[in-house]
Amino acid sequence: MKKWVCTVCGYIYDPQEGDPTQDIEPGTVFEALPEEWVCPECGVGKDLFEEHE
Numbered sequence: 001m002k003k004w005v006c007t008v009c010g011y012i013y014d015p016q017e018g019d020p021t022q023d024i025e026p027g028t029v030f031e032a033l034p035e036e037w038v039c040p041e042c043g044v045g046k047d048l049f050e051e052h053e
Helices: none
Strands: 004-006 049-051
Touching: none
Parallel strands: none
Antiparallel strands: 004 049
């Protein structure tokens, strides 16, 4: 599964971990995150994330 990085603060979304702060289950790919999901570190939307190398 691909990881995604926030271009604002550098937070890395790891699908294997999910996001417990927003009730996102482990195994949830980035594309399946709800549109209202925001970066748990700085609060920006999904549109400011890019694939992590």
